Amino acid sequence: MPSDVEEWKDEVYGTDIRDHIERFAENGWESIPDDEKDAWFERFKWYGLYHQRAGQESYFMMRIGPPGGVLEPGQFRRIVEIADEYARGPVSNPEFGNGWLDVTTRQAIQLHWIRIEDVPDIFEALEDVGLSTVQACGDSWRNIVGCPVAGKDKHEHVDAGALAEDLHDTFKRNDAHSNLPRKWKVSVTGCDEGCGQGDINDLAFEPAEKEVDGETVTGYNVRVGGGLARNEPRFAKNIDVFVTPEQAVEVAGGISALFRDHGDRENRYNARMKFLVDEWGPEKVRNVLQEEYIDFELETAGEDLRHSYSYNAGDADGKHDHVGVHEQTDGTNYIGLNVLVGRLGIDDGYEIADAAEEHASGEVRLTQRQNIILTDVPDDEVDALLDNPVFDEYSPDPHPFQRGSIACTGSEFCSLSIVETKNRQVRFSRWLVDNVSLPEGVENFHIHLSGCTASCAQPQIADVSLRGMKTRKDGEPVEALDIGLGGGLGENPQFASWVSDRVPADEVPGAIENLLANFDDARKDGESFREFVAARDDEELAALVEPEETSYEDPFLHNTKRTWYPYAEDDGFDDSPAPARADGTPIPSDD
Amino acid sequence: MTIALRTLDDGAWISVNDSREVGVSDIWTLPAREFCGCETPHVMLEGFSGVDLRGVDTHVIADAVGMCIDCGTRDGIESLPVGRIVDGEFKRYEPESVQSPSVDAVSSR
Ligand code: HEM
Ligand code: SF4
Numbered sequence: 040m041p042s043d044v045e046e047w048k049d050e051v052y053g054t055d056i057r058d059h060i061e062r063f064a065e066n067g068w069e070s071i072p073d074d075e076k077d078a079w080f081e082r083f084k085w086y087g088l089y090h091q092r093a094g095q096e097s098y099f100m101m102r103i104g105p106p107g108g109v110l111e112p113g114q115f116r117r118i119v120e121i122a123d124e125y126a127r128g129p130v131s132n133p134e135f136g137n138g139w140l141d142v143t144t145r146q147a148i149q150l151h152w153i154r155i156e157d158v159p160d161i162f163e164a165l166e167d168v169g170l171s172t173v174q175a176c177g178d179s180w181r182n183i184v185g186c187p188v189a190g191k192d193k194h195e196h197v198d199a200g201a202l203a204e205d206l207h208d209t210f211k212r213n214d215a216h217s218n219l220p221r222k223w224k225v226s227v228t229g230c231d232e233g234c235g236q237g238d239i240n241d242l243a244f245e246p247a248e249k250e251v252d253g254e255t256v257t258g259y260n261v262r263v264g265g266g267l268a269r270n271e272p273r274f275a276k277n278i279d280v281f282v283t284p285e286q287a288v289e290v291a292g293g294i295s296a297l298f299r300d301h302g303d304r305e306n307r308y309n310a311r312m313k314f315l316v317d318e319w320g321p322e323k324v325r326n327v328l329q330e331e332y333i334d335f336e337l338e339t340a341g342e343d344l345r346h347s348y349s350y351n352a353g354d355a356d357g358k359h360d361h362v363g364v365h366e367q368t369d370g371t372n373y374i375g376l377n378v379l380v381g382r383l384g385i386d387d388g389y390e391i392a393d394a395a396e397e398h399a400s401g402e403v404r405l406t407q408r409q410n411i412i413l414t415d416v417p418d419d420e421v422d423a424l425l426d427n428p429v430f431d432e433y434s435p436d437p438h439p440f441q442r443g444s445i446a447c448t449g450s451e452f453c454s455l456s457i458v459e460t461k462n463r464q465v466r467f468s469r470w471l472v473d474n475v476s477l478p479e480g481v482e483n484f485h486i487h488l489s490g491c492t493a494s495c496a497q498p499q500i501a502d503v504s505l506r507g508m509k510t511r512k513d514g515e516p517v518e519a520l521d522i523g524l525g526g527g528l529g530e531n532p533q534f535a536s537w538v539s540d541r542v543p544a545d546e547v548p549g550a551i552e553n554l555l556a557n558f559d560d561a562r563k564d565g566e567s568f569r570e571f572v573a574a575r576d577d578e579e580l581a582a583l584v585e586p587e588e589t590s591y592e593d594p595f596l597h598n599t600k601r602t603w604y605p606y607a608e609d610d611g612f613d614d615s616p617a618p619a620r621a622d623g624t625p626i627p628s629d630d
Numbered sequence: 631m632t633i634a635l636r637t638l639d640d641g642a643w644i645s646v647n648d649s650r651e652v653g654v655s656d657i658w659t660l661p662a663r664e665f666c667g668c669e670t671p672h673v674m675l676e677g678f679s680g681v682d683l684r685g686v687d688t689h690v691i692a693d694a695v696g697m698c699i700d701c702g703t704r705d706g707i708e709s710l711p712v713g714r715i716v717d718g719e720f721k722r723y724e725p726e727s728v729q730s731p732s733v734d735a736v737s738s739r
């Protein structure tokens with residue numbers, strides 16, 4: 040039997056949803072019929088609107104997805120203005136205040152506390168500068184990710200930015216690909232460093248070369264079926280296909296149609312492409328693609344560049360992110376700035392937009408490590424730009440513990456979450472900076488924190504992976520984290536192994552401190568952390584993680600999901616101001 | 631009166647008549663030794679995989695995946711009573727109160 044979600048999608052989905060959003064906005068939150076709420080909230084996702092968790096009814100998360108994370112001059116400022124006007128909550132967050140935007144692990148921007156009544160004005164303000172929320176959530180082509188410095192970078196072999204845009208233009212608002220069985224995540228890499236993170240996407244284009252009719256052609260190899268969620272992580276599998284940039288869009292359409300027609304619409308848990316690839320194997324995917332979906336003869340895979348992938352590859356001296364000042368092909372520079380856990384305050388946003396416009400082109404790019412990049416900075420403007428005190432916080436040279444920190448949305452807004460994430464990760468990193476020194480030569484250390492197994496913070500590809508759980512401590516249930524070690528990408532990507540389960544959250548910084556000390560004692564000369572982990576079995580590793588209370592204090596040990604907002608003074612569900620009208624006044628319940 | 635029952639957002643919660651009634655991350659007390667070796671299993675629910683109505687007094691029962699916070703056993707739970715329908719209204723059970731096997735928590739396995 041098709042799921043309710045499939046039935047709702049059959050009734051209304053895709054661009055047809057827009058008129059209904061306008062109608063509900065016009066008539067207010069209360070005009071959404073009580074017995075249609077589930078259906079409408081599911082559909083709203085297609086337009087990038089996600090109803091926030093229980094206790095926050097009538098407030099929405101809104102996601103804006105620029106392909107490849109590229110925000111053209113003016114677009115970043117516009118998003119800051121929208122956040123300023125529409126993304127303020129009923130109470131403030133102790134670390135971040137009230138008014139910020141989140142840079143996500145898929146090069147998108149997420150706003151919170153959005154009211155349906157404001158959505159048409161926000162859509163207009165976005166469209167005015169060429170941005171949109173279309174398909175940012177929901178069962179369709181999500182934001183297309185890729186090398187964040189495509190078109191600017193010395194390591195580039197093929198223009199990933201151009202393909203990301205072609206794919207975006209072709210498959211957003213495309214009726215034939217609007218309604219897929221599940222989300223569809225696509226990545227385009229063009230460089231020899233591998234920073235598109237293709238291996239964890241449903242569909243990945245990776246740079247390759249191939250001899251075709253006696254000529255060497257540059258293009259892409261194709262992989263399918265990667266993903267991290269639900270304790271079932273998969274790396275994308277090679278289906279032995281090479282495409283030229285011209286063929287790439289057609290082949291992408293073929294694979295998306297294959298997923299549309301053959302993905303599991305009966306069971307959403309089994310619907311992702313990775314499970315179809317499990318079932319069929321890469322050969323059958325290739326055969327069906329060739330026979331049913333592609334009119335020309337597919338080339339077999341070309342020679343790829345994976346051997347040189349250095350991004351998050353775990354080498355002591357490799358490239359780990361795009362933070363810092365780097366030269367572009369045109370002689371100007373890009374400056375990668377650290378945004379701790381991806382959250383950027385509105386006032387800071389204005390400062391950054393001003394600086395980018397004054398000293399550079401005004402373009403801002405988003406990375407899959409929740410950071411931002413200012414591009415096209417001439418040599419003689421670099422110092423002047425960085426002189427602005429805002430870049431002390433959003434630094435091109437951050438401490439490794441802050442540079443390496445990623446955290447998902449967590450119990451602040453997300454229904455799936457088990458624990459608080461962003462504020463906790465900020466506190467972790469602060470404590471680690473103050474109390475722990477990194478072993479000799481370790482300049483990069485990735486710690487990713489996800490509030491549940493959906494893995495939005497991509498914990499499995501970090502040096503230290505943290506995942507929300509619960510345990511008992513001193514007789515009381517407390518928020519806890521599973522600890523995994525040794526994940527990363529590169530030529531031979533590796534998921535972290537989960538070595539320590541259910542560590543009370545307040546003992547995690549101590550565990551990381553002890554782990555690093557044990558690593559320092561036992562490592563061979565120059566051995567990287569990932570190599571060190573790869574050389575040991577889980578039991579040995581577990582013994583090196585010694586959870587311990589320290590001077591670190593964790594204000595979120597209680598069940599943050601049993602609050603309407605974890606940081607409110609009166610945090611009980613009964614104290615929630617939601618649901619609220621557009622002006623914030625609570626709507627009394629009928630009973 | 632028909633009751634609309636479903637799980638949504640990847641099993642994050644159970645919706646009863648389009649209202650979010652039971653969510654993941656709470657710790658439920660299960661009958662002795664039915665889930666793991668523990669005397670009284672305290673199981674944190676991580677996701678719901680199904681929901682249904684059962685019996686004359688219309689219990690709302692859920693299938694879920696959970697983990698015992700004491701011993702770490704992770705397993706599926708079938709037919710966990712999470713509440714009941716009284717005069718068309720959903721009344722949620724308190725997770726902390728022991729789920730009596732007589733309401734069919736596990737006997738149907
Ligand atoms: C209210 C619920 C959720 C929130 C707030 C949320 C938030 C996020 C965010 C902020 C990102 C990165 C942003 C982007 O896509 O542009 C993300 C990515 C991701 N989401 Fe979620 N998410 C939610 C539900 C889910 C669910 C239900 C799943 C799947 C079971 C899931 C799995 C993932 C994964 C695996 C990634 C990142 C890995 C990748 O790049 O593919 N999320 N999510
Ligand atoms: S990992 Fe889980 S808790 Fe974190 S945002 Fe994703 S779904 Fe929510």
Ligand SMILES: [Zn+2]
Nearest residue numbers: 666668698701
């Ligand atoms: Zn147990």
